[in-house]
Amino acid sequence: MGAVYAARGGCTFWGTAPLTRGGYRAGMDASPPSPPNPLRRRVLRGLLGGGLAVGALGGAGLAQAAxxxxxxxxxxxxxxxxxxxxxxxxxxxxxxxxxxxxxxxxxxxxxxxxxxxxxxxxxxxxxxxxxxxxxxxxxxxxxxxxxxxxxxxxxxxxxxxxxxxxxxxxxxxxxxxxxxxxxxxxxxxxxxxxxxxxxxxxxxxxxxxxxxxxxxxxxxxxxxxxxxxxxxxxxxxxxxxxxxxxxxxxxxxxxxxxxxxxxxxxxxxxxxxxxxxxxxxxxxxxxxxxxxxxxxxxxxxxxxxxxxxxxxxxxxxxxxxx
Structure with missing residues (x-):
């Protein structure tokens, strides 16, 4: 089956399965996906920021030791x-x-x-x-x-x-x-x-x-x-x-x-x-x-x-x- 292209809400999807009228893949829930969880985003941002801070501190500590x-x-x-x-x-x-x-x-x-x-x-x-x-x-x-x-x-x-x-x-x-x-x-x-x-x-x-x-x-x-x-x-x-x-x-x-x-x-x-x-x-x-x-x-x-x-x-x- 040929590739199918669809655009919805500014997002692009590539695939080989037929799409429903709403633009979602057949056999899947026709309802739109849930909006992103803001708490999850905050946790991920915190982890990323903490990791960057630890990395920067570690690099500075290595430099000070040398x-x-x-x-x-x-x-x-x-x-x-x-x-x-x-x-x-x-x-x-x-x-x-x-x-x-x-x-x-x-x-x-x-x-x-x-x-x-x-x-x-x-x-x-x-x-x-x-x-x-x-x-x-x-x-x-x-x-x-x-x-x-x-x-x-x-x-x-x-x-x-x-x-x-x-x-x-x-x-x-x-x-x-x-x-x-x-x-x-x-x-x-x-x-x-x-x-x-x-x-x-x-x-x-x-x-x-x-x-x-x-x-x-x-x-x-x-x-x-x-x-x-x-x-x-x-x-x-x-x-x-x-x-x-x-x-x-x-x-x-x-x-x-x-x-x-x-x-x-x-x-x-x-x-x-x-x-x-x-x-x-x-x-x-x-x-x-x-x-x-x-x-x-x-x-x-x-x-x-x-x-x-x-x-x-x-x-x-x-x-x-x-």
Whole structure:
């Protein structure tokens, strides 16, 4: 049967079945179809609008996670006889969503600031416990600072060692301590000594100490500061939850870990912060025990999802003055 064309009410229908006088296909209800349901239209429009909004938010969050800036801060450090510029990079999370090209950009940005000292605040690694971080080490080896480059371990570094490795179903690797020792040596060979409850006199008026990750129950800030003497003190701790439990006054503490909450909203801040103190130590300048000033960086990488909102990554450049 040939094709039949009919027009009704501005609508065009194509088909092969005969039409009734009213223009509707034979064998069907001769009455006109019901008018569109306005509620259904509103629901569909709402779903479409919501989907577009979520997509836009997701795209913006991905873009924010990939974009970083240099945050410049000044602080007085009692006992320091001459100013000092410190570049602080933390929470790189290499291996999850971060790879060598991103680390290269961060290293280039740090070197461009010509700092006197470079400090890494932990969670450099976010890899399987059998993976080799050679590309990361090759990039970190390019860091340049006359007073040296130093770092501490964070909780994701321990996951990468195989101590409660979440990428292996939470099963600890029996030789995780040996892997930690091997990677500690590898970082040192790349020019990044790891301070495990230890410190160094980087200048005759400045002691830099570093503590092990707080979640491993092996943190000893007193040991990290034991050799400071009369020097100004700077303590590196991945986790800011150490701050209320400092054994005594410290000139300055630098921390990471929280990512600033990673996802923040106007008026309410970050709904989720990996801290037993909630948003108290989420980011920026805070105080620890004995009135100790501390700076908590938002970090450079991401954890969980490669997404940030109102919480862009940062490389921190601190000018310390006596």
């Amino acid at each position: 974009r970083f800036g240099v945050v410049r801060e000044r602080v007085t450090l009692p006992g320091l006889r001459a100013p000092l510029r410190v570049a602080f990079l933390t929470d790189l999370h290499y291996g999850l969503y971060v790879f060598a090209p991103q680390v290269r950009a961060w290293v280039d940005a740090a070197n461009a600031e010509r700092p006197d000292l470079i400090l890494l605040g932990g969670d450099m690694l976010d890899i399987r416990s059998d993976a080799d971080p050679a590309p990361l080490l090759a990039e970190l080896a390019r860091l340049r600072a006359p007073l040296g480059v130093f770092g501490v371990w964070g909780n994701h570094d321990y996951d990468s060692f195989g101590r409660g490795d979440t990428r292996r179903g939470g099963r600890a690797r029996p030789d995780w301590a040996r892997r930690r020792a091997g990677l500690t040596d590898a970082f040192a060979r790349a020019g990044v000594p790891i301070l495990l409850n230890a410190g160094r006199a980087v200048r005759d008026d400045l002691w830099v100490g570093g503590v092990d990750d707080l979640w491993q129950d092996e943190t000893d800030p007193a040991a990290a500061l034991a050799g400071a003497g009369e020097r100004a003190t700077l303590l590196l701790s991945h986790n800011p939850d150490l701050l209320p439990d400092l054994p005594g006054p410290v000139g300055l503490v630098l921390c990471g870990h929280t990512h600033g909450g990673q996802v923040r909203f106007p008026f309410v801040g970050a709904p989720v912060v990996p801290s037993r103190y909630g948003q108290r130590y989420a980011m920026g300048w805070v105080r620890g025990a004995y009135g100790t000033p501390a700076y908590v960086s938002r970090g450079l990488g991401t954890s969980g999802v490669p997404f940030r909102n109102l919480c862009e990554p940062e490389l921190t450049l601190l000018t310390l003055e006596g």
